[in-house]
Amino acid sequence: xxxxxxxxxxxxxxxxxxxxxxxxxxxxxxxxxxxxxxxxxxxxxxxxxxxxxxxxxxxxxxxxxxxxxxxxxxxxxxxxxxxxxxxxxxxxxxxxxxxxxxxxxxxxxxxxxxxxxxxxxxxxxxxxxxxxxxxxxxxxxxxxxxxxxxxxxxxxxxxxxxxxxxxxxxxxxxxxxxxxxxxxxxxxxxxxxxxxxxxxxxxxxxxxxxxxxxxxxxxxxxxxxxxxxxxxxxxxxxxxxxxxxxxxxxxxxxxxxxxxxxxxxxxxxxxxxxxxxxxxxxxxxxxxxxxxxxxxxxxxxxxxxxxxxxxxxxxxxxxxxxxxxxxxxxxxxxxxxxxxxxxxxxxxxxxxxxxxxxxxxxxxxxxxxxxxxxxxxxxxxxxxxxxxxxxxxxxxxxxxxxxxx
Amino acid sequence: xxxxxxxxxxxxxxxxxxxxxxxxxxxxxxxxxxxxxxxxxxxxxxxxxxxxxxxxxxxxxxxxxxxxxxxxxxxxxxxxxxxxxxxxxxxxxxxxxxxxxxxxxxxxxxxxxxxxxxxxxxxxxxxxxxxxxxxxxxxxxxxxxxxxxxxxxxxxxxxxxxxxxxxxxxxxxxxxxxxxxxxxxxxxxxxxxxxxxxxxxxxxxxxxxxxxxxxxxxxxxxxxxxxxxxxxxxxxxxxxxxxxxxxxxxxxxxxxxxxxxxxxxxxxxxxxxxxxxxxxxxxxxxxxxxxxxxxxxxxxxxxxxxxxxxxxxxxxxxxxxxxxxxxxxxxxxxxxxxxxxxxxxxxxxxxxxxxxxxxxxxxxxxxxxxxxxxxxxxxxxxxxxxxxxxxxxxxxxxxxxxxxx
Numbered sequence: 001x002x003x004x005x006x007x008x009x010x011x012x013x014x015x016x017x018x019x020x021x022x023x024x025x026x027x028x029x030x031x032x033x034x035x036x037x038x039x040x041x042x043x044x045x046x047x048x049x050x051x052x053x054x055x056x057x058x059x060x061x062x063x064x065x066x067x068x069x070x071x072x073x074x075x076x077x078x079x080x081x082x083x084x085x086x087x088x089x090x091x092x093x094x095x096x097x098x099x100x101x102x103x104x105x106x107x108x109x110x111x112x113x114x115x116x117x118x119x120x121x122x123x124x125x126x127x128x129x130x131x132x133x134x135x136x137x138x139x140x141x142x143x144x145x146x147x148x149x150x151x152x153x154x155x156x157x158x159x160x161x162x163x164x165x166x167x168x169x170x171x172x173x174x175x176x177x178x179x180x181x182x183x184x185x186x187x188x189x190x191x192x193x194x195x196x197x198x199x200x201x202x203x204x205x206x207x208x209x210x211x212x213x214x215x216x217x218x219x220x221x222x223x224x225x226x227x228x229x230x231x232x233x234x235x236x237x238x239x240x241x242x243x244x245x246x247x248x249x250x251x252x253x254x255x256x257x258x259x260x261x262x263x264x265x266x267x268x269x270x271x272x273x274x275x276x277x278x279x280x281x282x283x284x285x286x287x288x289x290x291x292x293x294x295x296x297x298x299x300x301x302x303x304x305x306x307x308x309x310x311x312x313x314x315x316x317x318x319x320x321x322x323x324x325x326x327x328x329x330x331x332x333x334x335x336x337x338x339x340x341x342x343x344x345x346x347x348x349x350x351x352x353x354x355x356x357x358x359x360x361x362x363x364x365x366x367x368x369x370x371x372x373x374x375x376x377x378x379x380x381x382x383x384x385x386x387x388x389x390x391x392x393x394x395x396x397x398x399x400x401x402x403x404x405x
Numbered sequence: 406x407x408x409x410x411x412x413x414x415x416x417x418x419x420x421x422x423x424x425x426x427x428x429x430x431x432x433x434x435x436x437x438x439x440x441x442x443x444x445x446x447x448x449x450x451x452x453x454x455x456x457x458x459x460x461x462x463x464x465x466x467x468x469x470x471x472x473x474x475x476x477x478x479x480x481x482x483x484x485x486x487x488x489x490x491x492x493x494x495x496x497x498x499x500x501x502x503x504x505x506x507x508x509x510x511x512x513x514x515x516x517x518x519x520x521x522x523x524x525x526x527x528x529x530x531x532x533x534x535x536x537x538x539x540x541x542x543x544x545x546x547x548x549x550x551x552x553x554x555x556x557x558x559x560x561x562x563x564x565x566x567x568x569x570x571x572x573x574x575x576x577x578x579x580x581x582x583x584x585x586x587x588x589x590x591x592x593x594x595x596x597x598x599x600x601x602x603x604x605x606x607x608x609x610x611x612x613x614x615x616x617x618x619x620x621x622x623x624x625x626x627x628x629x630x631x632x633x634x635x636x637x638x639x640x641x642x643x644x645x646x647x648x649x650x651x652x653x654x655x656x657x658x659x660x661x662x663x664x665x666x667x668x669x670x671x672x673x674x675x676x677x678x679x680x681x682x683x684x685x686x687x688x689x690x691x692x693x694x695x696x697x698x699x700x701x702x703x704x705x706x707x708x709x710x711x712x713x714x715x716x717x718x719x720x721x722x723x724x725x726x727x728x729x730x731x732x733x734x735x736x737x738x739x740x741x742x743x744x745x746x747x748x749x750x751x752x753x754x755x756x757x758x759x760x761x762x763x764x765x766x767x768x769x770x771x772x773x774x775x776x777x778x779x780x781x782x783x784x785x786x787x788x789x790x791x792x793x794x795x796x797x798x799x800x801x802x803x804x805x806x807x808x809x810x
Contacts, residue, residue: 058492068487068499072477075480083463083466
């Protein structure tokens with residue numbers, strides 16, 4: 001007997017036929033004697049529709065009401081899946097976030113899970129009932145529905161898996177697992193049988209939209225055995241593992257890209273001490289996340305150029321803040337939306353040198369100019385002109401020996 | 406300062422534009438210094454869609470899951486209306502059934518309100534916040550969402566109006582009020598300025614779908630001043646009043662019809678004592694409501710014919726029960742779906758004679774055959790061939806002097 005948490009994303013529950021298929025998958029686990037909790041997202045398209053309504057009716061919408069409206073999507077799916085399970089003879093009951101309860105803080109529309117009261121749920125699990133739980137939602141201390149942010153159902157599932165000590169947390173989606181690169185642009189990309197939490201974390205935050213970043217952090221912290229797999233095939237997926245579980249030591253695990261970046265250049269900034277702090281504090285105060293940063297001096301140190309990247313949809317706001325800041329003196333502000341960030345990821349980098357050199361050489365051979373570089377222990381990212389994205393990813397995939405035979 | 410409860414049905418909140426109009430109506434009441442609670446139904450079509458999904462995924466669906474799925478419709482509307490109000494500067498907050506809470510019994514999908522905890526709500530009303538409440542839903546003792554049955558938002562509104570001692574309960578719908586007859590078939594029908602609770606109750610249960618029957622009973626028991634009016638005009642609607650508030654004493658207030666009836670005839674039943682009880686107990690055990698009943702003896706009292714009406718969609722079930730009952734001995738069972746029930750309603754009947762005679766004479770003049778008659782203190786109903794429905798209603802409307810000048 002194992003305790004298993006399953007999670008099905010929006011495309012896996014897109015219509016009644018999909019929901020019936022999900023019920024059959026759940027039944028398989030139940031028939032093997034497992035205690036099963038299932039998280040569901042809203043039916044594909046539902047959350048977008050609800051969010052659209054909220055934004056249309058009140059552009060500066062109250063996040064509390066946003067959460068009330070948007071959480072209805074998962075509520076509908078959880079009830080429907082419970083019914084589909086009952087219909088094939090599997091005892092099942094739906095649970096909404098407030099019924100479990102999934103207690104969160106009051107950061108509406110991006111709430112953090114603080115505590116899950118698992119007593120009621122585990123009682124039902126032990127008596128053999130499948131608990132179908134609405135993902136993405138919780139309840140705040142003032143009795144209001146909260147939501148965990150887009151993709152939050154992953155976090156719901158991993159959080160419960162951690163809380164009930166689940167043996168496995170299977171995240172079903174519309175792809176077969178985590179690949180060495182996006183198979184849509186690299187046909188020779190391979191599915192990874194295993195990937196470390198750290199690598200997955202870099203991949204998630206760098207554009208591979210398989211898992212929500214926060215869910216990976218939570219899985220890493222609580223050592224939850226997360227598996228990413230497709231609800232449309234019966235193939236094994238990708239298992240998230242700890243670094244010390246690695247047997248075969250690949251140097252690079254994957255190549256990712258992100259096109260929704262913007263490069264902001266502040267040219268000819270008067271180089272006072274603390275000028276970088278002034279720039280980035282101003283942006284941080286407005287909740288703008290800055291990713292890559294480079295700074296180099298000009299005019300013998302009297303001036304400096306500061307270049308950084310932000311999310312594309314933050315670019316206009318960032319420009320406005322910098323133009324209006326009276327403590328920053330610069331000549332020119334240039335924003336370039338036409339960029340892509342390409343990253344090479346692998347825990348093997350820790351012990352192998354030459355990974356960066358291979359990357360730069362490969363791109364140079366293809367005539368691709370590198371605009372910004374940033375690195376972490378297990379990742380190297382470069383900013384290039386967006387038009388070269390596919391070429392860069394494919395060339396690097398080959399250079400690091402990731403192509404399938 | 407008055408305490409006002411407003412309720413808007415599905416067509417009044419059918420889309421974002423309608424919801425914005427509702428917000429303006431609510432604002433008017435707030436601007437007059439009133440404490441306002443607003444109930445909303447699901448956007449027109451939503452409940453039908455959700456019910457359709459539930460029935461398709463599990464024909465013998467669990468009513469608890471039905472309630473979880475279907476209640477999402479009102480949840481969405483309540484959040485959207487709260488946002489629309491905030492957007493025009495009116496402080497507003499949505500409340501779901503479980504948040505108030507609206508405590509109900511456990512009769513899922515047809516629950517009864519048992520208690521409303523009004524403390525939290527009235528606190529907000531006093532501080533000037535509009536409470537937008539999801540109608541039709543409550544919470545049972547085991548922490549599950551319940552729903553009050555189709556049209557239940559009327560009952561939610563009246564129940565709260567009674568609980569908080571509201572000065573008025575305005576039910577906004579897509580018609581201008583209660584009419585002397587269905588204006589679609591009687592162009593000369595007039596809107597009633599006032600109608601007694603008793604008359605409204607007969608009208609509601611006899612086919613005039615303006616208010617849910619249960620909400621009228623509740624309004625009558627708690628003397629809630631209910632007004633039915635249109636959300637698409639600014640005309641006054643129809644006020645529900647107590648009989649002793651009547652000034653002008655009309656004898657007949659309205660003519661209603663219902664086409665979803667079926668007549669069941671048991672011919673040549675062996676006339677044992679208690680035979681009627683055997684017939685109707687068998688039907689009652691299967692929750693089939695019987696409406697009109699007549700019985701007459703044949704063959705010198707040894708045989709009897711029993712005729713009654715049931716809802717059209719119960720007819721097949723009723724036939725089956727009677728055919729399989731081994732304690733009822735009859736020659737023939739004839740079911741006729743091709744019937745309509747026409748009713749004449751008016752509290753004035755209590756003090757005036759000749760109302761029935763006028764009805765029978767009017768129908769006879771038109772060559773309309775009466776198949777069954779049933780009466781109450783303030784109503785006379787007859788069953789006729791369905792094809793004559795419009796002719797009968799129009800002729801009676803004229804005969805009782807209800808036509809507008």
